[in-house]
């Protein structure tokens with residue numbers, strides 16, 4: 634299958650970057666092809682322009698779509714599986730990825746009379762500082778899943794998966810000892826078993 638990865642982390646020196654690499658290794662080991670948008674590296678513009686707002690808010694798909702947005706939409710329409718890889722920032726994806734949705738999920742593409750292809754699968758792989766138990770206890774996990782899976786992916790994918798690689802804050806002594814390898818193995822296996 635052809636896999637499109639939307640990756641958002643500001644630093645190459647991050648655990649999330651290693652997760653991305655392990656996931657790609659898993660994909661290619663099974664013969665899947667991979668295409669990636671590295672949103673910070675691309676300096677992807679994430680603020681909506683007024684013209685974009687007026688187009689989307691007024692449900693007017695006769696207005697033009699910016700070329701950087703069209704390029705992302707073309708990547709989506711040539712993949713079977715879309716994968717989002719990012720760190721949790723304040724119980725959300727980084728603003729860079731949220732802004733990508735604001736612009737790329739445009740009227741006439743992702744809603745309205747959609748030209749977006751129905752995808753086989755959507756996967757979110759996020760890294761968190763907090764352990765999973767805490768994310769559940771305070772409702773953070775449910776909130777993140779609701780937004781990413783039930784709203785953004787919704788029926789645009791036939792199946793979906795939300796993977797949290799938890800306990801990865803640099804202050805946590807368990808980070809390297811227990812979680813590092815286990816999480817990279819999970820990322821690899823998620824890519825291998827698409």
Ligand SMILES: Cc1cc2nc3c(=O)[nH]c(=O)nc-3n(C[C@H](O)[C@H](O)[C@H](O)COP(=O)(O)O)c2cc1C
Nearest residue numbers: 647648649720721722723724760761762763801802
């Ligand atoms: C600005 C900022 C906000 C963060 N917010 C959260 C949060 O709300 N919940 C959480 O579990 N971890 C949070 N973290 C921790 C990151 O998710 C953590 O950096 C990441 O999971 C793993 O590390 P990496 O940055 O080396 O990839 C935050 C980190 C930063 C820098």
